[in-house]
Amino acid sequence: MMKYKSKILLIILLISSFAAFGGAQLIYFTATSKDGNVILEWKALSETNLDYYxxxxxxxxxxxxxxxxxxPRADKTYEFIDQTAFKSADAVYxxxxxxxxKDGSVSYSSKVSVAHSVSSVKRTWGSIKALFR
Incomplete structure (x- = not known):
């Protein structure tokens, strides 16, 4: 009987670890700094009535x-590369x-933060580009 209860508790904990936001139930949402860019990755367990992220x-x-x-994608796995995160050294984004x-309602995921370091060349180039916007 105790084994049965612990399995049920584990299943409940696994299910509750997924975050549901409006039309999407996210398994994870992460941000990492790599090669001068910030890479966002997320995966949805389900997407009901979802129009877009x-x-x-x-x-x-x-x-x-x-x-x-x-x-939305059929495999519910996403990656976005932020190539514009370069304005300051050792910034946290x-x-x-x-x-x-699809019905126009809006919800938000949890927030993720990442410490991001970029080269001085990319930071300078980003500042020059910003002058011409």
Whole structure:
């Protein structure tokens, strides 16, 4: 009887570890710094009534700005490479997913943060590009 109860508890813990947000139930949402870019990866367990994801990054004032719209995929596995995270050395960037359903309702994933270091060349190039925006 005790073995049976522990298996049920383990199943409940596994199910509750998945985060449900509107039309998407996410298994994971991660951010890593690699080769001068920030790589976001997420996987959904299910997507019901999902229209699209909007990848957002917090700016210096803490407000989230949109970076990219990501359409649902059959395998529910996603990767977004933020090639614009280069303005400061050893910066911490915070990201979230805006989850938009087909009925127009909106929800948000949990936030993920990543410490991101870039070369001085890329940081300088990013500053030059910013002057011409």
């Amino acid at each position: 909007l990848v957002e990054r917090a700016n210096s004032s803490g407000n989230f700005i949109p970076l990219a719209r990501v359409e 915070t990201y979230q997913l805006k989850i938009v359903d």
